[in-house]
Amino acid sequence: MSMHAMPQKPRSPSLILAIILCLPVTLLQAETTDFDGDWIVNAELSGDTDRQVEKAIREAGGFPSGGKRGSKERYRGGPADQLLYDHISYDQHLRFEYREPRVRLIYDDGFERSFYADGRGRVASASGTTGGDRSDYSFASWEGERLMVESRPLDGGNISEIFTLEEGGQRLRVELELHPLSFRWPILLVRVYDRVNAAP
Helix, strand or coil, X not given: CCCCCCCCCCCCHHHHHHHHHCCCHHHHHHHHCCCCEEEEECCCCCCCHHHHHHHHHHHCCCCCCCCCCCCCCCCCCCCHHHHHHHHHHHCCEEEEEEECCEEEEECHHHCEEEEECEEEEEEEECCCCCCCXXXXXXXXXXXXXXXXXXXXXXXXXXXXXXXXXXXXXXXXXXXXXXXXXXXXXXXXXXEEEEEECCCC
């Protein structure tokens, strides 16, 4: 008995639309969300890093002793293995480059982080190298329109970041949980950036 292929009915537009709508939201958002550009910290809307460090110290039962009271960036400049914490929590400028699925973040003094937004890991170092040298490690994923980043700094601690666009894409909010290995309590901080619009 011979077998003949049954003719296939053309797929209806409604069926195709239903398939698209069933795609993971993270996949669709990763292609359309635009964080690209240069950003500068909005000091009025951002948390004070020094105060949040001191709060974490007190929460753990310690006593703050960083620098002269009232001075800026009192807790910046610790051990070399904590450099990532400094750039994330103190730097004034941030350049965000997203080329799916790769994210590239450039801070003051050319400090660069490079990682993937599909769960793959990538080192984060001043040179942006990916070799076997000892480097910070980051990986990320999309959750709707938010970019979720987890990092493992050189000191053995961890950093969690949530990047969200606000004000029609003109403002970038970054929620931080910094937990250096030497701290018993995490540092909770929100940094808000304004987009630096290119001159017309």
